Amino acid sequence: MPPLIFALVGKTGHGKSMTANSLSASDHFLADDGFESVTRDISSLLYTVESGQQFLCLDMPDVCDTRLALPERDTRMSKLALKAPYGLDALAFIIRKVRMTEEEFTSISQMEALFGSDVWKHAIFVFTHCAATSAKLEADLAKLGEEHILNKAIQKANGRA
Numbered sequence: 001m002p003p004l005i006f007a008l009v010g011k012t013g014h015g016k017s018m019t020a021n022s023l024s025a026s027d028h029f030l031a032d033d034g035f036e037s038v039t040r041d042i043s044s045l046l047y048t049v050e051s052g053q054q055f056l057c058l059d060m061p062d063v064c065d066t067r068l069a070l071p072e073r074d075t076r077m078s079k080l081a082l083k084a085p086y087g088l089d090a091l092a093f094i095i096r097k098v099r100m101t102e103e104e105f106t107s108i109s110q111m112e113a114l115f116g117s118d119v120w121k122h123a124i125f126v127f128t129h130c131a132a133t134s135a136k137l138e139a140d141l142a143k144l145g146e147e148h149i150l151n152k153a154i155q156k157a158n159g160r161a
Ligand SMILES: Nc1nc2c(ncn2[C@@H]2O[C@H](COP(=O)(O)OP(=O)(O)O)[C@@H](O)[C@H]2O)c(=O)[nH]1
Pocket: 010, 011, 012, 013, 014, 015, 016, 017, 018, 019, 030, 031, 032, 033, 094, 127, 128, 129, 130
């Protein structure tokens, strides 16, 4: 069975590396609050779960940082193409729940521009810094309203949050 390939995207400090460690049951990915740890490269790890299925996890630097010059954002995306030349099976959007800003929402809409309109078919939304139950998370999302960019994106992703 070929490995399933997925990438973690989202803003720096929102918990991509920590989620990558949890999923792979490793401490391979450097999870840190320190600014120095901010990396421009993709960290990757191939791991096998109990069923024997292999996963290739790609921990991405922020590709939606609007402060970055376009060539740097392109470089980050092209590094992904090198790591996964045949594309991704899934894309996990890591969102720090306690700090959902407008910029965060804008970066969700940018995903379609970066990864194409099919992106939602492969998207999974992961909320970090979220001690609440899933019912509370659902209630908080509902408060944003159906037309909210985040709820529309989750809807397009078939509710995978
Ligand atoms: N309390 C809490 N801390 C988290 C969670 N996810 C990440 N962190 C912490 O937030 C900081 C940034 O996480 P990191 O994975 O490095 O973020 P990245 O820049 O997106 O890779 C680290 O100090 C993590 O330990 C979470 O769900 N809850």
